[in-house]
Amino acid sequence: MAVIDAQGRLFGKVNILDVGAALVILFVVLGIFVLPGSGGPVIGNSGSKTVEVDAVVLGLSARNPKELIRAGDKTSFIIRNAPAGQVDIKNVEFLPRNLAITQPDGSVKPLPDPRVEAQFVSNLLITLEGKAEVKGDNIKLGGTDIKVGVPVELGGQQYNFKASIIDIRPQ
Template structure:
């Protein structure tokens, strides 16, 4: 009987000690985080969490950039790059006047993937004949010149020349990779239209 009482007394003492330790840790924790969720009664833990998320996003952007068309930092030799463009269905009343403007100014401003590059040289501009697919009596289809004089639609090929940096992924103009199929926007004093890259050559 005495052994049982002694054992019970030891158990009660240990339980009491554990309760006191738990209360001590709880008071210490409450001193750090109050009932309103503030650290040391001053800073909201939600604000701290939001600041950490913003910091992680900034670190991810600058130290782990994605593989997109834009390049944050480029290292490579700078060489002349020729870019052939095709323009389909450009709505223009007087295409000859536009061609004359290209020949006189010899430069244009380009935008690649919504990133302004700046001014490049116009090496050449050619108009493509306007053709129609006309069904023939034997069931075949023949390509014939478009007889319409009021379509106000012109197809062009253009060759532009600019300075680009050559990387392992190909040439880069400004901060954007330039590849076949890349959409390019051309802008001048009285024109703004889109074209598509059909060939890229490094000189």
């Protein structure tokens, strides 16, 4: 008796294609339930550290921006439309709004913006502080990767505006 007969049956009883399909299904089930990958969060290999994030806000329109956002407050932090929890506002620096004005000698000098509507527009440099998972060069805040250049959203009870990350410093 041959191991595989002319009709492709193993020992004349079971089709070899059925055996192959059953083995594939068995390996898939074993791969899913017995040997799960590291697709989920790995708690043991990552360390939670305090991270400082500098974000710049350009063109914030508000009557009293110094009353809206202050150092010591908490703000919600949203990265790529995914909430990443709350972070502390460590420092708020208001950047000057200047215009490049050409001088009679041909040089350029930065001078304060004289337009009336410019008094309601502010540029800010905000330092935020929160707990993040740091694993090598990968920093995750609220389960979402943060990197320089990533647009974020800051929200409080009276404000919601966009900023851009310009620096990340693990402590």
